[in-house]
Amino acid sequence: MTTRIARSLAAPAVLAVFLAAVLLPFLSLLLASLQPAGAPLTGLAVPHGIHLENFAHAWSAAGFGTLLRSSTVIALAVVPAAVLCATLAGYALATMEVPGRGRLYGYLLLGLSIPTEVTVIPLYYDLRAAGLTNTVPGLALAEVGAFMPFGVFWMRAHFATMPRSLIEAARLDGASSWTTLWRVLMPVSRPAVTTLGVLYFVWSWNQFLLPLILIQDPDRRTAPAGLGFFTGQYGVDVPLLAAATLIVIAPVVLVYLIFQRHFINGVLSGALKG
Template sequence: MTRYLTRLSLLVAAASVLIPFLAIFSAALQPESNLSPGLEWPSDPHWENFATAWTSAGFASLLKSSAIIAIGVVPISLVLATLAGYGMSTMGSRVRGPLFALLMLGLALPYEAIVIPLYYDLRSVGLLNTYWAVILPLVGAFMPFGVFWMRSHFEAMPKELTEAAVMDGASSWRTLTTILLPTARPALTTLGLLYFMWSWNQFLLALILIQDPAMRTAPAGLGKFVQQFGQNIPLLSAGTIIVITPVVLLYLFFQRHFVKGILQGAVK
């Protein structure tokens, strides 16, 4: 009985995720006159809706901007989070606990509370309306979660590994790069995917800190696209699919590593 309930719950969870995607995809293939497509496959699919949405919203430049920001944020954030997480898990100073608690306060800091000060600070240093205006704040905003994630991973590792490295005369840097990092690939892959998804979906910072519409992210461009074609449901659905497709493909490609990284702490 328990087995059947488990399978039923998994089927319900899968359906709750897949049905909305299928509904959006079917709506994107409907004619423009259909204002309430629902979950119905059209008899004559209008594939040209994707081309129309692509050219009307200028998704070529918007997707490029999202990619530049994500590619800039992910490696910098991974390196800093790994170094800070390693330091937080190995340093024996009394300030480790208070310092980590202070860092975790950043998890409760909303974007809305910092975007106005960021605007004036970035303008004063000449970074406003550049990709760095979004990359640098996102790196700082992502640090609390990244440090927490990597610290938890390093603390879950057997202490015998680092102790054996110290006895063999390995430095802290050598211990990190040759012993701990090879075992941290699932955790780093998962964190990198989360960073990429959060950077790709960035809306508020890109909308306020970048004034050039062509340099804004795809979600920010999609918001303007909604204002222009608010009554054209098929075109809006096509634009939504264009924006979410890179994230979905990246997740499917790294799915095994992502799930392994999520479950790694529980298994240990």
């Protein structure tokens, strides 16, 4: 009986620890952002009053209106294109007899082990030779390429677990590969695709190094890159920095909250199938 009670209490205790580990940083940021501007802070401190002017000051000083618009444009260009390419490649590698697909898949997986820092300098010179530096299409193409290895791995694993009888039945009915993908497999693949789309949005929104190197125009910087420059100017004003950080991460949290059910279903489905 004692062992059973201990086991029943262990799971909530572990969950509480993980919940605290996730929420405490956000709580610390929120409390810091509500402190008076320029106030010295050490650890968690409850503010004496709510100073929402920190958000207004950070918004105007960093120009977050332009930065967030630029990040949104890039994310809207990257996410659909990357999800489409990853879906088509994963479907082909999982269900078709593509010549050399094993080697091609292994080559794509190498991208998971190569850090962006290694490729950013050659990438910069290649894009500059093509006239694509300091442009949204150039940055979008770079991010799509950087995201492909994981996306192909994710979608190939998903399509590989689909019942072969479902695909064979569609082909016996005369369905082409294109029809099989979009009419048969995609309706049941929405959790996996949505999960990949949410991950791509988070990665694109949080991307710092590529925009910093490939975009020099201040009007085209993304929100994380703009936050980096803002930190250099207001590095000693912790409440202002906390307010700016919350502004930058708010869209990511909002997107996750909107798609959290599909995201969780996709992750659990992948874990169970794996």
